[in-house]
Amino acid sequence: MKMSYAASMNADEFKNRTKAFAVRVIRLVEALPKNQIAKVVGNQLLRCGTSVGANYRVACRARSPADFVAKMAIVEEECDESIYWMELIVEAGLMDEKRLVELKNEANEILSMVVASIKTARSRK
Numbered sequence: 001m002k003m004s005y006a007a008s009m010n011a012d013e014f015k016n017r018t019k020a021f022a023v024r025v026i027r028l029v030e031a032l033p034k035n036q037i038a039k040v041v042g043n044q045l046l047r048c049g050t051s052v053g054a055n056y057r058v059a060c061r062a063r064s065p066a067d068f069v070a071k072m073a074i075v076e077e078e079c080d081e082s083i084y085w086m087e088l089i090v091e092a093g094l095m096d097e098k099r100l101v102e103l104k105n106e107a108n109e110i111l112s113m114v115v116a117s118i119k120t121a122r123s124r125k
Helices: 011-030 035-058 067-093 101-122
Strands: none
Touching: 011 035, 011 101, 035 067, 035 101, 067 101
16 A cells, blocks of 8 residues: 655655664664663663654555554654653753754654654545
């Protein structure tokens, strides 16, 4: 089933973008301080940040519009959670905000596109 996922981007391009986001999250987590708090918070970010692209790939294989919406809701949650952990990293003083600005902006853009895709899919039901 082929659906319109984003106005300016096809599904393969969005898969690549979410995978690139995951790689950037991995690099960020590797750059965190080597202490227990950073490890716990970093593991949380690593889990949800890499899950965005993985779950988007699953959504692309949805069997119905309802299935697509349900799977995209997981992508939305994981992306929003990634933003939360990035905010926490800054607010806890684990990393300077300047190092996270671009990645956080990318997460917000991905989140906006996911939300728009969900709204579009719901309106087509």
